[in-house]
Amino acid sequence: MSQPAVNGVSCVGKVLTLDNMNPNVRKVEYAVRGPIVQRAMQIERELKQGVKKPFTEVIKANIGDAHAMGQKPITFFRQVLALCSYPELLEDNNFPEDAKKRAQRILDSCGGHSIGAYSTSQGIECVRQDVARYIERRDGGIPSNPDNIYLSTGASDAIVTILKLLTCGEGHTRTGVMIPIPQYPLYSATVADQGAVQISYYLDEDRCWSLDVQELRRALDAAKQHCNPRVLCIINPGNPTGQVQSRQCIEDVIRFAKEEHLFLMADEVYQDNVYAEGSKFHSFKKVLFDMGPEYSSTVEMASFHSTSKCYMGECGFRGGYMEVINMDPEVKAQLTKLVSVRLCPPVPGQALLDLVVNPPQPDEPSYTSFMKERTDVLAALAEKARLTEEIFNTVPGITCNPVQGAMYTFPRITLPQKAIIKAKEEGQEPDMFYCMRLLEEKGICLVPGSGFGQKEGTFHFRMTILPPTDKLKIVLERICEFHQWFTQEFS
């Protein structure tokens, strides 16, 4: 970085420039909302202005944004949120009793019975209790302590907070953070922002993006030469890769973390998004406790969840939580202090999270409709996951692993040598060149694989499977057509 001039010598020009701004921020990259999305928005504006294009709308399959893709909110959730927002509606006979009961309970836990009051910084107590009970049910009765639950502004907020706690040292003692490649770029962005060191471990595309402990070991051993590895991040089900980890694999990872004295970060925001026959979500916490006290009383871990994914897809509310396990009590006090500076997570998001972890029960009036809405969303996603794999794999040059879970496909694409050369001439990654062409030709916005990391010499893109089934078919077919055209064009 260039050093800013001291003592007012550089009083010409701006105070804050690209050259003297925070150099870590400059290194941050976040492809999910990067240049391709900005171009997509520009094209949308051009379409509005009447500019002629080979398509009439831009389909943004770059981000896991369910409602934007037409998924409807869960009625019960929104009824409770309306009641919380405007409690006069508690007198309205059109709202079901269970919705009113939930709203009343949330309001009773808010200062002045208003979701407009700050909550405690760790989150509303009754919501944390409900989260703890949800985790206990999910994990077959393994105890969860509400004091270990921190509500957050989406999962991102909690992930950044934990990475911040863990970052220290300089030069060779700088904190190293193990992240999967391909990864969700929040991780690489936060590592850059904090000035920590990224340690990349590669998922095995040939084995459906599975995680191999030998690869963890290779990455760790190499990293020990130049940093202090302290954290191992896992995304399960995988983003962008859509794999669901086996129980055996999770055990191996936990054993590795213990041996190598690593703090585990388990990003489990897609825990309800499991589609493939034979795949099942195993929480890291459950497996940890099943491995016995030697592990369950020692391995330090944080697990993250969110209201943005699964069947609810409520991204805009920025709700989420983390559970911390085996965290040093003194560090926990520091964590509580740190989150208090931002006062509290958004209370509507906390209310929504409460409904996710405490949904209608069989004896309650909203149960049937809630279950139907939930099941329909998840069934449609499973069907779309299947369709995506099937259609992509019909085209030579596109190879697509099964979408076992989460909301994305990350197919590998073969690019002609001429296209690779052309891209490099234009100063672009070859898959960015490909995705930009796709956007211009077909109006489909994807994210190039280079934004997530990939093995040198391989190319991919990430696409959400969220568009409605009919539209998804069209999208898939257009991409396949485009791929064939692109391959010819540059052969």
Next chain:
Amino acid sequence: MSQPAVNGVSCVGKVLTLDNMNPNVRKVEYAVRGPIVQRAMQIERELKQGVKKPFTEVIKANIGDAHAMGQKPITFFRQVLALCSYPELLEDNNFPEDAKKRAQRILDSCGGHSIGAYSTSQGIECVRQDVARYIERRDGGIPSNPDNIYLSTGASDAIVTILKLLTCGEGHTRTGVMIPIPQYPLYSATVADQGAVQISYYLDEDRCWSLDVQELRRALDAAKQHCNPRVLCIINPGNPTGQVQSRQCIEDVIRFAKEEHLFLMADEVYQDNVYAEGSKFHSFKKVLFDMGPEYSSTVEMASFHSTSKCYMGECGFRGGYMEVINMDPEVKAQLTKLVSVRLCPPVPGQALLDLVVNPPQPDEPSYTSFMKERTDVLAALAEKARLTEEIFNTVPGITCNPVQGAMYTFPRITLPQKAIIKAKEEGQEPDMFYCMRLLEEKGICLVPGSGFGQKEGTFHFRMTILPPTDKLKIVLERICEFHQWFTQEFS
């Protein structure tokens, strides 16, 4: 800081400890939710368990949390939020047409017409347009560009983001940030967290906490010896000190910022909270533009606003915005990239902000009731500001400046020498000792002045003026009684 051991040598004990965690985080302090508030919560639990105390409830006057103190939300705002949460209510005849119109407009700007979709990272476009128009009206027509508006998760989020952009350098070239003393501790906490250097300038208590440019210059000149001063933070109306800056003072500050090549951060979240005869809110932007192009085209600035304060007091929604002025376009692109990593501010908070900047108009059905609710809140606050000053100043040993604006009083208290010695014996700041005793004896939770910074040898506390008038009188009287008792006890 102690260096963590490398290469797994320290495999005994925790991965993450107080000794090897992020040392900047350890330095963070945030008194508004510090130890005294934790003790207050403990006392509340004890009261619930039936423990006898000299009081029956804890009154938390530590934080500007209007709804928690019984202030009712603005009906119109909450109607629109309910409509946005559960759009089926758009068919309900009990909702006024203007509320429906606002809700429909917001929903139309959301992906999939749902506040559950992510917005763009900078915030919903129509909300940013409304913010820009609000600023133009406020500032007598000075243009505001929606591209310069960034919506945020409360004002805190935006303040942290700007400070992050500005932080760079090492040792003597480290970024220096000028902050007032007393200050709102978000500033000192963020400076510590970022590893920047705090440059304290003192407000003049004897002149109603006014800001003197000579003092800015003193602080700056001293700081130039050991850091690179780049930022000047102003809080107007003042938190915790309740002063409202004169137009002349703002001009002087702007001139100083230009001369000294400083980036201006104007925390203007209390812009509607002005009570004192002769006081008026002048926005930094308006004054900047009135000073002519020599200033308005050069001085870099960010101004912050929030839904949490003023007459709405909607803290839980975490809504806010900042306007950046004269920011280098390349830096602005970096800012946009940085905020995209966190995806978007909470959409319900964005919707609420839209209503704050685009409230009911005289020809709309909700206008009269909206204006009445707004006026009543602000009139009650003005009355409480007056009462607070009047009652405190009746007691020898409490000296209270007029509460010209904002939501707090920061009176100076004279503490007996014996109390100061006793506090030091117990390892506490004397005003913390005082506030803790007040909490134990009277059940009133205040924040000691030491949490905000104060001149060496002086003592204060911060109290919100938000309790309902009747309750506020009781609180004030109890504090006065306590002060007299405390003075005797330690004489």
